[in-house]
Amino acid sequence: MFSPFITDLEFLTFADYPGLIARCCFSTAAYRDEAFPLVGIDLPEHLVSAVPKRRAEYLAGRYLARQVLGELGHHNFTLLRGEDRAPLWPQGIAGAISHNTDMALCAVHRENGMGGIGIDVETRMLSKRAEALWSGIVSKEECAWLRQQPQAFDQLLTLVFSAKESLFKALYPQVRHYFDFLDARFIQLNLQQQTFELELLKTLTPQCHIGRRFTGHFLFEDDTITTMIYF
Helix, strand or coil: CCCCCEEEEEEECCCCCCCEEEEEEECCCCCCCCHHHHCCCCCCHHHCCCCHHHHHHHHHHHHHHHHHHHHCCCCCCCCCECCCCCECCCCCEEEEEEECCCEEEEEEEECCCCCCEEEEEEECCCHHHHHHHHHHCCCHHHHHHHHHCCCCHHHHHHHHHHHHHHHHHHHHHHHCCCCCHHHEEEEEEECCCCEEEEEECCCCCCCCCCCCEEEEEEEEECCEEEEEEEC
């Protein structure tokens, strides 16, 4: 760990996930480009002209990936990205990275017959922002259902946004093409068990077909919402 850029790192147990999850807090204000060589990671060419915020997010995620991959025997592995901008995980490893403004998450597991993993962390939307963005995240029917729930609409919309992000991250390594937020619908929420369910509304591959359902897990922590889907 290197301070003050990364101020905390912990391994989490979340939703009985059989792999490894690491989380850290980071400070964009404390970020300096010198942090890259400090951990033996090169500043990638595509970030040379990026703003410091983007560089800080990238480094925090890659730093976490190095920690968890080291636990699985891939020591000092530098996680690069492919032409489609998706991370290039080691052979036999499934993984996902996410970040919000000051927190990063990384989850990995050995495939060994398991499917994908998607993890996402979001800062709760402000109410005004939720009202402006909902139509790009949920259908009118989903929106009406969310508004009927006792929880605040902005909190639930952030949850659905995060859940659909997790679904995309879990499925993309298999389907290898982009799909939209509206190509899946949020059909179930269990606050006690902290689970949700999504259903595909289009066929992406023969295995990821229309009507296939995915169960996910979520966690509310103050204004932070974390979701995970693994299968």
